[in-house]
Amino acid sequence: MFKKIPHTYVIIFYVIVIAAILTWxxxxxxxxxxxxxxxxxxxxxxxxxxFHYIERNAQTWQVFSAMFKGFEKQAGIIVLILMIGGGxxxxxxxxxxxxxxxxxxxxxxxxxxxxxxxxxGVNNIIxxxxxxxxxxxxxxxxMSEETxxxxxxxxxxxxxxxxxSIVGVCMVYVAAHLGFASAVLNPFTIGIAQGIADLPLFxxxxxxxxxxxxxxxFGIGWVLWYAKRVKEKPKRSLMYxxxxxxxxxxxxxxESIEYHTPKMAWFVYAFILICLVIFSFFYPQSxxxxxxxxxxxxxxxxxxGLFAILCIPALLKSGHYFVxxxxxxxxxFLVIGVMGYGWYLTEIATLFFAMGIFSGMxxxxxxxxxxxxxxxGTKDILTAALIVGLAGGILVILEDGxxxxxxxxxxxKSMAGLGKxxxxxxxxxxxxxxxxxxxxxxxxxALTMPVMAPFSxxxxxxxxxxxxxxxxxxxxxxxxxxxxGVLIGALxxxxxxxxxxxxxIIPFMVILIILGWLLLLPTVLMELNGF
Numbered sequence: 001m002f003k004k005i006p007h008t009y010v011i012i013f014y015v016i017v018i019a020a021i022l023t024w025x026x027x028x029x030x031x032x033x034x035x036x037x038x039x040x041x042x043x044x045x046x047x048x049x050x051f052h053y054i055e056r057n058a059q060t061w062q063v064f065s066a067m068f069k070g071f072e073k074q075a076g077i078i079v080l081i082l083m084i085g086g087g088x089x090x091x092x093x094x095x096x097x098x099x100x101x102x103x104x105x106x107x108x109x110x111x112x113x114x115x116x117x118x119x120x121g122v123n124n125i126i127x128x129x130x131x132x133x134x135x136x137x138x139x140x141x142x143m144s145e146e147t148x149x150x151x152x153x154x155x156x157x158x159x160x161x162x163x164x165s166i167v168g169v170c171m172v173y174v175a176a177h178l179g180f181a182s183a184v185l186n187p188f189t190i191g192i193a194q195g196i197a198d199l200p201l202f203x204x205x206x207x208x209x210x211x212x213x214x215x216x217x218f219g220i221g222w223v224l225w226y227a228k229r230v231k232e233k234p235k236r237s238l239m240y241x242x243x244x245x246x247x248x249x250x251x252x253x254x255e256s257i258e259y260h261t262p263k264m265a266w267f268v269y270a271f272i273l274i275c276l277v278i279f280s281f282f283y284p285q286s287x288x289x290x291x292x293x294x295x296x297x298x299x300x301x302x303x304x305g306l307f308a309i310l311c312i313p314a315l316l317k318s319g320h321y322f323v324x325x326x327x328x329x330x331x332x333f334l335v336i337g338v339m340g341y342g343w344y345l346t347e348i349a350t351l352f353f354a355m356g357i358f359s360g361m362x363x364x365x366x367x368x369x370x371x372x373x374x375x376x377g378t379k380d381i382l383t384a385a386l387i388v389g390l391a392g393g394i395l396v397i398l399e400d401g402x403x404x405x406x407x408x409x410x411x412x413k414s415m416a417g418l419g420k421x422x423x424x425x426x427x428x429x430x431x432x433x434x435x436x437x438x439x440x441x442x443x444x445x446a447l448t449m450p451v452m453a454p455f456s457x458x459x460x461x462x463x464x465x466x467x468x469x470x471x472x473x474x475x476x477x478x479x480x481x482x483x484x485g486v487l488i489g490a491l492x493x494x495x496x497x498x499x500x501x502x503x504x505i506i507p508f509m510v511i512l513i514i515l516g517w518l519l520l521l522p523t524v525l526m527e528l529n530g531f
Contacts, residue, residue, distance in 0.1 A: 020063045020401070031050050070394075080348060081388065090359050096363075123231075135182075165246060185334065188441050192445040206529050257320070261317075287340055428472060432476070473516075
């Protein structure tokens with residue numbers, strides 16, 4: 001009988017205590033640091049030849065104040081998490097994303113009459129497009145917890161298509177986490193990790209897009225292969241008997257949303273449009289930077305024009321479609337702001353906060369309801385925010401104890417003979433292992449990147465490669481670790497026992513981890529833009 005796995009907070013507090021004990025054992029040490037301009041950005045780097053021993057500062061009662069200091073240290077990241085969580089909760093309450101999925105599936109059904117699409121298999125197209133959509137959500141804004149709401153919608157859909165509940169979970173949860181692992185603009189992982197590593201926000205975009213394409217091609221291909229086997233022989237499925245629940249239930253609940261356009265939605269549209277027109281007047285041209293390249297284009301006026309045009313048919317159809325447009329253009333302006341104007345935590349948090357407020361107003365929610373939903377959203381994601389503060393306390397103990405540089409020095413000496421490939425491989429293994437224990441991407445970035453980023457300088461590995469090792473190590477094992485509340489919640493809704501899920505996903509997971517390692521190799525063997 002295995003003991004229950006401790007809560008993530010307990011695990012991190014144990015690590016804080018262990019860190020404090022280490023300050024009594026490990027001698028104090030310090031590297032000299034200097035500020036350099038890299039790609040137009042100031043970056044603090046270690047002088048790898050400057051290590052020297054100093055007097056250590058053993059930590060005792062500080063284990064109890066570490067969380068407070070950790071909150072101070074990671075305050076910007078914590079506020080970002082809370083504001084994004086509250087904003088998305090307001091949007092999710094409108095069920096607009098549900099409407100978008102329903103419309104998408106309805107559109108694909110029309111393709112059955114076309115010979116070309118019939119030859120490809122309309123069901124294959126549906127699985128692929130749904131997975132691509134959720135993968136984009138995962139890659140762009142880190143969709144994870146939100147997938148639980150869609151499991152109850154997509155699993156019955158998968159059953160009605162002749163598949164099983166595992167395919168349904170793959171279409172939503174696995175797809176979002178394939179995108180999460182191969183993140184392109186995810187502020188929860190890439191944004192935080194690059195910020196801590198002193199890298200330009202979302203730099204290295206080109207190779208990340210390539211990795212997203214490779215990982216999703218394999219992932220979607222695997223799911224299509226499995227779906228074909230289940231379609232041909234349903235009893236092959238590990239879930240055949242348990243899925244009787246879904247086969248009896250049917251899919252009648254999927255189409256229960258009431259479509260309407262509140263008058264307030266038109267006022268919201270007009271207000272946003274006026275604001276965008278004013279911004280277009282003051283910022284007619286934007287210099288968008290991708291890695292080391294840049295291009296001057298009228299990004300804001302073009303986005304404003306598209307918003308003006310696309311929102312009108314959406315409003316005529318339903319307020320839900322207008323809210324979907326708000327989401328889409330939130331992502332558009334996130335890209336413009338980050339690439340053209342150097343937006344960081346404050347601006348990104350403000351953007352998603354505004355998205356939530358406008359979404360609620362468009363659905364005619366009063367101020368009290370919007371406030372209530374926002375608070376519910378922050379409560380829902382508060383665990384992740386608290387973990388970031390608590391994890392920051394570990395670094396506080398190591399820094400105040402004057403041993404973090406000694407650890408870096410010791411690890412760098414022990415890995416000195418491994419070379420670049422060996423070093424980045426070990427980083428990948430460490431990040432993958434830590435993610436099994438601490439599945440929160442934000443917390444793990446706050447915990448590991450302050451150590452890994454300067455360590456990469458010591459072994460001559462690009463900090464961008466270190467972020468990629470974190471990214472892959474953080475993403476894949478989210479789909480198997482029992483410490484992930486999102487995974488357990490999704491499986492619970494789909495009625496999939498954890499042991500059956502593990503049996504199904506282990507081969508898939510092993511190949512994904514190997515694929516991630518292969519994609520890491522070019523980051524140290526080739527010259528890539530942004531690396």
